[in-house]
Structures are given as structure tokens and as C-alpha cells.
Amino acid sequence: MLSKKTKYGLKALTFLASQKDKAPIQIAEIAKEENISQKFLESILLSLKKSGFLGSKKGKGGGYYLIKEPQEVLMTDVMRVLEGPIAMVPCVSLNFYEKCDDCPDEKSCSVNKLMLKVRDANLTIFRNNTLADLIQ
Amino acid sequence: MLSKKTKYGLKALTFLASQKDKAPIQIAEIAKEENISQKFLESILLSLKKSGFLGSKKGKGGGYYLIKEPQEVLMTDVMRVLEGPIAMVPCVSLNFYEKCDDCPDEKSCSVNKLMLKVRDANLTIFRNNTLADLIQ
DNA sequence: TGGATATCCTATTAAATCTATAGGGTAATT
DNA sequence: AATTACCCTATAGATTTAATAGGATATCCA
Numbered sequence: 001m002l003s004k005k006t007k008y009g010l011k012a013l014t015f016l017a018s019q020k021d022k023a024p025i026q027i028a029e030i031a032k033e034e035n036i037s038q039k040f041l042e043s044i045l046l047s048l049k050k051s052g053f054l055g056s057k058k059g060k061g062g063g064y065y066l067i068k069e070p071q072e073v074l075m076t077d078v079m080r081v082l083e084g085p086i087a088m089v090p091c092v093s094l095n096f097y098e099k100c101d102d103c104p105d106e107k108s109c110s111v112n113k114l115m116l117k118v119r120d121a122n123l124t125i126f127r128n129n130t131l132a133d134l135i136q
Numbered sequence: 137m138l139s140k141k142t143k144y145g146l147k148a149l150t151f152l153a154s155q156k157d158k159a160p161i162q163i164a165e166i167a168k169e170e171n172i173s174q175k176f177l178e179s180i181l182l183s184l185k186k187s188g189f190l191g192s193k194k195g196k197g198g199g200y201y202l203i204k205e206p207q208e209v210l211m212t213d214v215m216r217v218l219e220g221p222i223a224m225v226p227c228v229s230l231n232f233y234e235k236c237d238d239c240p241d242e243k244s245c246s247v248n249k250l251m252l253k254v255r256d257a258n259l260t261i262f263r264n265n266t267l268a269d270l271i272q
Numbered sequence: 273t274g275g276a277t278a279t280c281c282t283a284t285t286a287a288a289t290c291t292a293t294a295g296g297g298t299a300a301t302t
Numbered sequence: 303a304a305t306t307a308c309c310c311t312a313t314a315g316a317t318t319t320a321a322t323a324g325g326a327t328a329t330c331c332a
Contacts, residue, residue: 002224004320007247014246026278035238040321046280059329060277075250088138102171110150110270111143114211117265121257129253134246140291162307176292182309195300196306 006082008036009044010134013053013078017070017131024056024063044082051081070132079126086126087119094123142218144172145180146270149189149214153206153267160192160199180218187217206268215262222262223255230259 011034016025027045031038045064048054053073054064066073079086080095090098091106092115099106106112147170152161163181167174181200184190189209190200202209215222216231226234227242228251235242242248 001220002247002251003318007225010247010250011245024278028278037321039323042279043281043321049279056279057329058277058279058327060331062278062329064279084137089143108272109147111138111146113270114146114261114265115138117261118258121261122254125250125253125257129250134249136244139289160307164307173292175294178308179292179310185308192308193300194298194306194308196302198300198307200308 003083004040005044006079008034008041009048009082010078011036012041012045012064013048013066013073013131014134016054016064016066017073018135022065024061024065026063029063047081053078053081066131070135071130073131075126075129075131076123078131086122087115089115092116092119094119139219140176141180142215144170144177145184145218146214147172148177148181148200149184149202149209149267150270152190152200152202153209154271158201160197160201162199165199183217189214189217202267206271207266209267211262211265211267212259214267222258223251225251228252228255230255 012030015030015034019025027042028038030036030045031041034041045054045056049056049064053067055067056062056064076086085093085096087093087096089100089111090096091100091103091109091112100109103109103112148166151166151170155161163178164174166172166181167177170177181190181192185192185200189203191203192198192200212222221229221232223229223232225236225247226232227236227239227245227248236245239245239248
């Protein structure tokens with residue numbers, strides 16, 4: 001299942017990407033428009049800022065704004081920050097590889113074999129979709 | 137993340153599929169060979185039996201055995217029983233469809249749009265892989 | 273300079289899910 | 303009749319997720 005965090009994060013990013021100009025949008029407005037708990041969204045936007053997707057401005061007229069152009073924001077990067085590893089098991093993960101302690105040999109592991117295919121399929125999707133592709 | 141239940145279930149199915157004949161294999165043997173908690177595996181095999189993948193025999197010389205030929209066991213079916221819906225959000229699920237209560241219009245939802253692509257990619261993988269493909 | 277605004281940060285809680293264990297019941301075989 | 307091995311329910315511990323609370327910090331503007 002996709003976590004609410006990822007769902008909300010994607011919606012917020014799309015909302016920001018679909019704005020005409022790049023004037024900061026307040027958390028409250030995004031939360032209202034997208035039906036998201038404001039406090040929860042607050043922490044999500046903060047993590048998106050820390051990972052380099054968003055910029056922010058404090059005080060009156062402040063808010064969040066996209067740093068890059070939507071077509072430059074790859075879904076691989078967004079998903080890794082919001083949802084975590086793309087692979088369903090650590091032993092097929094590119095960025096978060098970890099050996100299974102119960103599995104003596106990966107080469108002959110059926111789970112490894114299947115999940116490798118799943119990972120590749122998902123990577124293909126996420127690499128070929130940017131924030132721009134999610135709009136409209 | 138893939139649940140342990142699914143991981144263990146897949147390993148058990150593969151183990152049974154790679155047997156020479158179709159003599160029943162005991163839970164204890166599968167658990168030992170695949171490094172799985174025996175009691176946990178017990179409940180997994182039971183659910184695989186109830187969903188029509190396995191048969192069982194009680195008493196001495198008893199155990200579990202595959203009902204169909206490995207090449208006839210589709211991963212779509214196995215995954216749905218062990219892991220649940222293949223879709224990452226209910227609004228793009230074929231078998232477990234549910235409308236999002238926070239989303240006014242699916243057609244214009246960015247999450248829906250992306251997850252539809254992910255679902256199709258995963259369905260393609262699971263439809264084109266059988267238990268036979270996981271062996272060796 | 274001070275008040276209003278809005279992000280930033282930490283901690284905590286409530287709920288749900290996952291993983292595993294316990295303990296006995298039931299059916300089949302020898 | 304005893305043994306074997308699956309069958310079934312309940313429960314507990316751990317982890318993760320989702321949300322809330324409360325205040326600190328930075329910015330703007332009159």
C-alpha cells in the first residue's frame with residue numbers, strides 16, 4: 001500500500017507544479033485544496049524541502065514553492081524520499097541493498113528472482129515519469 | 137515492503153514445486169530448509185490450502201503438496217492471496233476497487249494517474265510469471 | 273519596534289498492522 | 303490405542319503509520 005505520506009506529498013507537489021507563477025503557497029491553502037491534515041502536511045513539506053525539492057519562505061506572504069521545473073523532477077527521486085526504497089525486498093535494492101539473513105544464496109532464491117523483475121518494472125515507470133507528467 | 141508472510145509463502149511454494157514427486161512434505165521440513173518459524177509457516181500454508189493452491193494430508197507421512205502444475209500457478213493469484221491487492225491504492229485496483237474519500241475526481245488525480253501505470257507494470261510481471269519461472 | 277504571519281522543530285499519542293507464539297483440537301495412519 | 307501432523311483460535315510484542323500538540327524561529331509590514 002502507498003502510505004498517506006507519499007499520497008499527500010505527491011498531491012502537494014502536483015499542486016505546486018500546476019501554479020502559474022512561482023509565488024510561495026501556504027501550507028494551509030494546499031491542505032485545504034487537497035483535503036489533507038494541515039499539521040501532517042507540514043511535516044511532509046518540510047521533508048521535501050530538506051531533500052531539495054521545495055524552497056520556502058517564512059512570514060507574511062510566505063509558503064512553499066518548487067525549486068526545479070516539473071519536467072526535471074523524476075519520480076524515482078520523489079518516491080525514494082517519500083515512500084522509501086523502490087524495491088520490495090532489500091536484497092534487490094539499488095540504493096538500500098541489504099542481504100537477507102535467512103537466505104543462503106541470492107542467485108537461487110525465488111523471491112529474489114521475482115522481486116528483481118518487479119523492481120525493474122517499477123524503476124522503468126518512475127524513471128520515465130516526472131512531476132510534469134502527473135499534471136492534468 | 138514485501139511482508140514476511142508473502143516471502144515465506146513464495147519460498148514454501150517454490151520448495152514444494154521443486155520436489156521430484158508429489159509426496160506430501162511436512163511443515164517442519166519446509167520450515168527447517170527455508171529458515172522459517174514453523175508456527176508462522178503453519179498459518180501461511182493453511183491459507184494457501186484454503187485458497188486452492190495446496191492440498192494436505194494428515195497423520196504419519198502427511199504434509200502439504202501442490203495441487204496444480206507449477207507452470208499453471210500464476211503469480212497474480214499467489215500475490216493477491218499472500219500480499220493482498222496488487223494496486224498500491226484502492227482507486228486503481230481491479231479486484232478491490234474503492235473510491236478515495238478525499239479525492240473529488242479520479243480523472244484529474246495525479247496519484248491515480250501514476251499508480252495506474254505502476255499497477256499495469258506489476259500486473260504484466262505477475263501475469264507473465266508462474267511458479268515454474270521461480271525455480272532454479 | 274512590535275505585532276502578525278507562517279514556517280520550523282520536537283515530542284507524544286492513537287491506531288493499525290505485522291510477526292510470532294501458545295496451546296490445544298482433529299483427523300489419519302500404523 | 304498411540305503416534306503423527308495438520309487444524310484452529312487467541313493473544314502478545316514489536317513496528318510502523320498517521321495525526322496532534324505546543325511552542326520556537328524567522329520574516330514582513332505598519
